[in-house]
Amino acid sequence: MKIEDDKRPSFPWVGMDIGGSLVKLVYFEPLDMTAEEEQEESECLKSIRCYLTSSVAYGSMGIRDAHLELKDLTLLGRRGNLHFIRFPTQDMATFFQMAREKDCSTLQAMLSVTGGGACKFEEEFHAIGNLQLHKADEINSLVRGVLYLCGQIECYSFQNVQDMECCQKAPYDLQDPYPLLLVNCGTGVSIIAIHSQDNYEIVGGTSYGGGSFLGLCSLLTGCETFDEAMELASRGDSSRVDVLVRDIYGGDYERLHIPAWLVVASFGKMIHKEKREAASREDLARATLVSVTNCITGLVCSKGILKDILDRVLFVGNLLRGNTISRKLLAFGVQFWSRGRMKPLFLEHEGYCTAVGALLHRLNGSAPEASEGQQPGFDTEACSPRETEDDEN
Numbered sequence: 001m002k003i004e005d006d007k008r009p010s011f012p013w014v015g016m017d018i019g020g021s022l023v024k025l026v027y028f029e030p031l032d033m034t035a036e037e038e039q040e041e042s043e044c045l046k047s048i049r050c051y052l053t054s055s056v057a058y059g060s061m062g063i064r065d066a067h068l069e070l071k072d073l074t075l076l077g078r079r080g081n082l083h084f085i086r087f088p089t090q091d092m093a094t095f096f097q098m099a100r101e102k103d104c105s106t107l108q109a110m111l112s113v114t115g116g117g118a119c120k121f122e123e124e125f126h127a128i129g130n131l132q133l134h135k136a137d138e139i140n141s142l143v144r145g146v147l148y149l150c151g152q153i154e155c156y157s158f159q160n161v162q163d164m165e166c167c168q169k170a171p172y173d174l175q176d177p178y179p180l181l182l183v184n185c186g187t188g189v190s191i192i193a194i195h196s197q198d199n200y201e202i203v204g205g206t207s208y209g210g211g212s213f214l215g216l217c218s219l220l221t222g223c224e225t226f227d228e229a230m231e232l233a234s235r236g237d238s239s240r241v242d243v244l245v246r247d248i249y250g251g252d253y254e255r256l257h258i259p260a261w262l263v264v265a266s267f268g269k270m271i272h273k274e275k276r277e278a279a280s281r282e283d284l285a286r287a288t289l290v291s292v293t294n295c296i297t298g299l300v301c302s303k304g305i306l307k308d309i310l311d312r313v314l315f316v317g318n319l320l321r322g323n324t325i326s327r328k329l330l331a332f333g334v335q336f337w338s339r340g341r342m343k344p345l346f347l348e349h350e351g352y353c354t355a356v357g358a359l360l361h362r363l364n365g366s367a368p369e370a371s372e373g374q375q376p377g378f379d380t381e382a383c384s385p386r387e388t389e390d391d392e393n
C-alpha cells in the first residue's frame with residue numbers, strides 16, 4: 001500500500017546548516033517504507049540512505065554522532081530515525097564532488113539549507129542537476145529547531161554549580177519555554193530573545209566565540225583541532241595565566257563581596273617573563289577557553305537585564321560540544337551574576353538546532369516550491385524576527 005499524502009515532500013528529508021566552521025546535516029531515515037516505495041526508490045536515493053546510515057565516519061573529517069540519533073521518531077506521520085552528521089565547512093568541495101559521484105543529478109529532490117553557506121555555495125548547489133535548493137533563514141531555523149528539540153525532553157540544567165567537581169546534570173522540563181533568552185555559541189555568538197513561537201528578535205552577539213577560542217588556542221599552543229584544544233584545556237590551570245582577585249587582595253574583596261577566584265584580567269599574568277615561561281600549553285588553552293566563556297556570560301547577563309528576560313537562558317552551539325568546562329562555567333557564571341534569578345539551560349543536541357529547524361522548515365511546507373527558472377530566495381516566514389532593536393554592541 002502506498003502511503004498517500006499530497007502535502008508530504010518526497011524523500012530524502014535532509015536539513016543542512018552550513019556555518020562558519022562546521023556543516024551540520026540531519027537526515028530522516030524512514031522505517032515505514034512500503035514495498036511499493038522501496039521499489040520506486042531510485043538507486044541514488046538508496047545509495048544515499050545506505051551511505052549515511054551504515055557508517056559513523058565519512059572521508060577523513062565527516063562524523064555521524066551516533067549517540068545523538070533520535071530513534072523511532074514520527075515526523076509528518078512517517079516513522080523513522082533522525083541522524084546527525086557534521087563535517088568541516090572547509091570540506092564543502094568534497095561534499096559537492098561526492099554529490100557528483102553519486103549521480104545526484106538524477107535526483108528530483110529539494111534540499112533545505114541554512115547558515116551563511118546557503119548563500120556562499122548557492123551556485124555549487126545549483127550545479128547539482130535537478131536538486132532544488134531551499135534557503136532557509138538561519139535565525140528562523142535556529143528558533144524553530146530549538147523549540148522542537150525543547151519538546152523532546154532533552155533539556156538539562158546543572159545542580160551544585162558552585163562546586164565544579166560536584167556539579168551535575170539534571171533534566172529540566174522546558175515544555176513551556178517563553179520567554180527564553182537563546183544563546184548560540186557558534187563560530188560567533190548570537191543572542192536571541194524569544195517571546196513566543198512567532199515573536200523573537202536578535203538582541204546582540206559577540207565576535208569573541210568558538211572561532212576565537214580555536215584561533216587563539218592554535219596561535220598559543222600550536223594545536224590543530226577543536227578536540228585537541230579541548231583536551232589541552234581539560235588538563236590546564238588558567239589561574240597560572242590570569243590575574244585573579246586573590247592575586248591582588250590575597251583573598252576575597254570582602255566589602256564588595258567579590259570572591260577571590262574571580263578573573264580580574266584574562267592573560268594578565270603573561271606580562272611577566274617568568275610566568276610566561278612557567279605557563280604550559282594546557283594552561284594557555286584553559287585560559288583561552290575561560291576567557292571566551294566569561295565574555296559570553298557577561299554579555300548574556302547584561303542582555304537579559306536589558307531585555308528583562310531573567311528567567312531562563314538556553315545555551316546551544318558547537319562551542320559547547322563535549323565541552324563540560326564551558327557549560328559548567330556558563331551555568332555557574334550566569335547564576336552568580338544574576339544572583340540566582342537566571343536559570344541556565346542546555347540541550348543534548350546543542351550543535352544541531354539550526355539544521356533541525358531547516359529540516360522542519362522543509363517538511364512543514366513553508367518552503368516556496370521554486371518553479372522552473374525561478375531563483376529561490378530567502379523564505380522570511382510568518383514568524384520573522386523583528387528588526388534588531390539593540391544598538392549597543
Ligand SMILES: Nc1ncnc2c1ncn2[C@@H]1O[C@H](COP(=O)(O)OP(=O)(O)OP(=O)(O)O)[C@@H](O)[C@H]1O
Nearest residue numbers: 019020021022186187188210211226317318319321
Ligand atoms: N570538530 C570541530 N571542528 C571545528 N570546530 C568545532 C568542532 N567541534 C566544535 N567546534 C567548535 O564549534 C564552533 C562552531 O560552532 P557551530 O557549528 O555551532 O557554528 P557555525 O555554524 O559553524 O558558525 P556560525 O553559526 O557562527 O556561522 C567552532 O568555532 C569551534 O569552537
Ligand SMILES: CC(C)(CO)[C@@H](O)C(=O)NCCC(=O)O
Nearest residue numbers: 186187188189190204205206207
Ligand atoms: C553572523 C552569525 C549570525 C553567523 O551565524 C553569528 O556568528 C553572529 O551573530 N555573530 C555575532 C556577530 C556580532 O554580533 O558581533
